[in-house]
Every structure is written in C-alpha cells, then in structure tokens.
Amino acid sequence: MAGKNQGINLTEPWQDCTGVQRQGRPFNSSKSPKISRILKRALDIVISASLLFLLSPILLSVAVIIALSDRGTVFNSDRRIGYRGKEFDCLKFRTTGADATAGLHVTVVGDILTRSNLDKLPLLINVLLGQMSLVGPRAIPKEELPRYGEHAYAYIAVRPGLTGHWQISERVSYQNSVLLDVEYLRKWTLALDFAIMAKTLAALLSRHALLPKMDA
Numbered sequence: 001m002a003g004k005n006q007g008i009n010l011t012e013p014w015q016d017c018t019g020v021q022r023q024g025r026p027f028n029s030s031k032s033p034k035i036s037r038i039l040k041r042a043l044d045i046v047i048s049a050s051l052l053f054l055l056s057p058i059l060l061s062v063a064v065i066i067a068l069s070d071r072g073t074v075f076n077s078d079r080r081i082g083y084r085g086k087e088f089d090c091l092k093f094r095t096t097g098a099d100a101t102a103g104l105h106v107t108v109v110g111d112i113l114t115r116s117n118l119d120k121l122p123l124l125i126n127v128l129l130g131q132m133s134l135v136g137p138r139a140i141p142k143e144e145l146p147r148y149g150e151h152a153y154a155y156i157a158v159r160p161g162l163t164g165h166w167q168i169s170e171r172v173s174y175q176n177s178v179l180l181d182v183e184y185l186r187k188w189t190l191a192l193d194f195a196i197m198a199k200t201l202a203a204l205l206s207r208h209a210l211l212p213k214m215d216a
Contacts, residue, residue: 036190043193044134048127059121062093062113069109072098075122080139085156088131090139091122117204123162135193136161137181154182163200 052059063074076096077089095110106114113119126132132139139160145152161167165180184192 039190040133040193041130043190044127044130047134048124052124052128055121055124058118062118062121065109066094069107070098079141080160081142081145081155082131082139083156083159085142086131087142088126088129090132091125093119093122095119120162127162131159133159133161135164135184135196137164137184138166138177148178151178151182154178154185157185163196165196168196168199168203 066072066074073094075091076094077091079087080090082088093110093113095106095114096104097107110119123132127134136159137154140155145155148155165184166177169177169180
C-alpha cells in the first residue's frame with residue numbers, strides 16, 4: 001500500500017507538471033475510442049440541460065429565498081482548475097451570510113441547502129458549459145495542484161466531475177481520494193460513469209443524505 005501512495009506530497013511543492021505530461025502517462029480515458037469520449041460529452045449536455053430544465057422551479061425558488069434572506073449575492077464562485085489546466089468559476093448557491101464582517105457563518109437557509117446538497121445544483125451550469133463533467137476527478141484549486149506529485153496529471157487531463165469515486169466512498173482519506181481519482185481515469189468507461197451516477201443518486205435519495213450531520 002505504501003508504494004501506491006508514492007507521489008502524493010501534501011507539504012512540498014510539485015515541481016514539474018509539464019514533465020509528467022510529456023511522459024504521457026496512460027489512462028483509459030485518454031486511450032478510449034473517440035466516439036466514447038464524444039458520447040460522454042453528449043451525455044453531459046443532455047443530462048445537465050434536462051436537469052436544469054426540470055429543476056428550474058427549485059433553482060429559482062432557492063435563488064429568490066437566498067436573495068431575500070439578507071440581500072446578498074445568490075451564488076458563491078470558487079476558482080478551480082479544469083481540462084488542460086484552464087481555470088473556471090465553480091458555482092454553488094451561497095450558504096454563508098452576506099456580511100463579510102460577521103465571518104463565514106452558515107445561515108439557516110445555507111445549512112438546509114448543504115445538508116440536502118441543493119447548494120451544488122448550480123454546478124450543472126458548469127457541466128453544461130463544458131467546464132465540468134457529470135463524473136470525473138474532484139475539482140481542485142490551482143494552488144493545490146503542486147501537492148499531488150506524479151498524480152497531478154489526473155486533474156488537468158479531463159474535466160473535473162460533479163461526482164466521482166471520491167463522492168460515493170465513505171470516510172475516504174485525503175490521500176486515498178487522490179488514488180481514487182487516478183483509478184477512475186485508468187479504468188474509465190461509460191458503464192463506470194453510469195454506475196457512479198446511480199450510486200450518487202441512491203445516496204442523495206436516501207434518508208441519511210437528508211438528515212442533519214451529527215458530531216461524532
């Protein structure tokens with residue numbers, strides 16, 4: 001197991017991203033037939049557009065509630081690095097107070113949104129725009145990329161995902177979440193994407209997903 005963790009360095013900067021790219025590290029998503037990758041993107045467009053249409057009443061209602069609660073912005077956006085190293089704004093509903101002087105306290109509305117995962121619905125816009133995929137590695141900040149050593153290529157080789165192995169695995173450590181992202185790339189198929197989406201949907205619809213988070 002120790003051998004698998006080599007290359008994940010959480011303290012020292014990663015030095016040579018271009019070197020890793022030049023090595024052309026193989027993983028299944030890059031070697032898959034072009035038609036499979038086209039189908040993956042087509043599914044991203046169809047599913048995200050359909051969900052945005054079907055959930056538009058909820059999206060509009062949440063946006064109005066947030067806007068009226070404290071007159072602040074509806075969305076929070078965090079810069080993330082994506083396909084081929086391009087940065088983009090990762091959209092989520094705002095869950096903290098609008099008053100910056102009060103600190104980043106979670107509002108009552110924000111707590112409900114977080115527990116129900118409704119705060120992540122705007123990420124479907126990122127998927128539709130081609131900045132993210134429904135399934136893929138985690139979306140990480142550019143500043144965090146140097147920590148991943150030889151595994152850094154995994155986060156710029158494909159679009160980051162709305163969900164992934166890291167999302168459906170329970171109590172996964174930081175290091176193991178990186179290994180799960182790399183494993184996903186090496187084993188990627190459309191069937192794997194559907195399996196991950198099915199498990200994610202099952203988790204979201206379960207009673208546990210809607211319960212308040214309790215301290216251990």
